[in-house]
Amino acid sequence: MHDQENQQTLSRAERRAVILDAAASVFFERGFAATSIDAVIERSGGSKRNIYDEFGNKQGLLIALITETADKALAVLTVDHLRTPNLHDTLLEFAQRLFTNYMSPPLLGIFRIIMAESSRFPELAKAFHEKGPGRAVKRLAELLEDASNRGEIETVNFKVAADQFLGLLRGNLHLEVMLGLRPVPDKAEAEMFVRSAVGMFVKGLRVENRN
Known part of the structure; x- marks a missing residue:
């Protein structure tokens, strides 16, 4: 103290x-x-x-904590630092950084609070989504649009695609960790999980996979 x-x-x-x-x-x-x-x-x-x-007040204190935690987490996802001529490599770097954040004690703690309190304090859930997941989706959508402009992937609804990828990246694994059903994955398991998600996602969007 x-x-x-x-x-x-x-x-x-x-x-x-x-x-x-x-x-x-x-x-x-x-x-x-x-x-x-x-x-x-x-x-x-x-x-x-x-x-x-x-x-x-107490709510303002939690919103400030959410904002600062999200800012630190998203600082490593700066789009300009992640843009490369190859979507797979760009997405892999993005996903590895984001997955590490998802499994960090501060973000796990925030997720648990929001899950527990969102029905009673919907404004907290809204603040969390706007400061965290909503911004991550926006940044990822920009990367996907870049890849589409290069002709690397199909033109799709980039926000929807970004939402789907983040869902794939979290999967049941993140839920199990949040619920305390299993420990945070070690480096090898995290690498395997992220690479699998990226490979599956990019394969589905590549131009040559479309009829």
């Missing part, structure tokens, strides 16, 4: 990071509904005023 004196010496950005770190640990342990601002303060130090001034 960060005491009051330490809190006073932190910059606003540092204090924000400390609060979000503490909030993540409490949210992931207890869920959104059972988490109190007091419980977050017990771990972060500071005061309720710090949290209310920065985040507004």
Whole structure:
């Protein structure tokens, strides 16, 4: 826990990071509904005023956590850094990075909270989708459109295709991990799973596979 004196010496950005770190640990342990601002303060130090001034309320705190977690996850999916003349290689790099994010403790924690709380707090589910999966679909759709413009794949509804690929990439494996039915796959299993998904998807879209 960060005491009051330490809190006073932190910059606003540092204090924000400390609060979000503490909030993540409490949210992931207890869920959104059972988490109190007091419980977050017990771990972060500071005061309720710090949290209310920065985040507004508990919901604002979780939305900020969702946003920052999504921003970090999507930073490795910058389209300009992933564009290559070969869709298979581009998609493989994209998928490996995204799969690693899917299986990371922060994103698994966020997924679990949203799954548990979405019916009672639909605005949280909306914020999560807009900040995370929705942005990933947009970036992937851009990569698919590039490949189509090169004549490498058919012209299709790129958003639908991107949605389908992300579903293929998560599959039951992600659900089983989220439910605690199995551990996160090791490097070899993850590589096999991602390569299989990419190979299957690209094969179905290639121009030469169409009549």
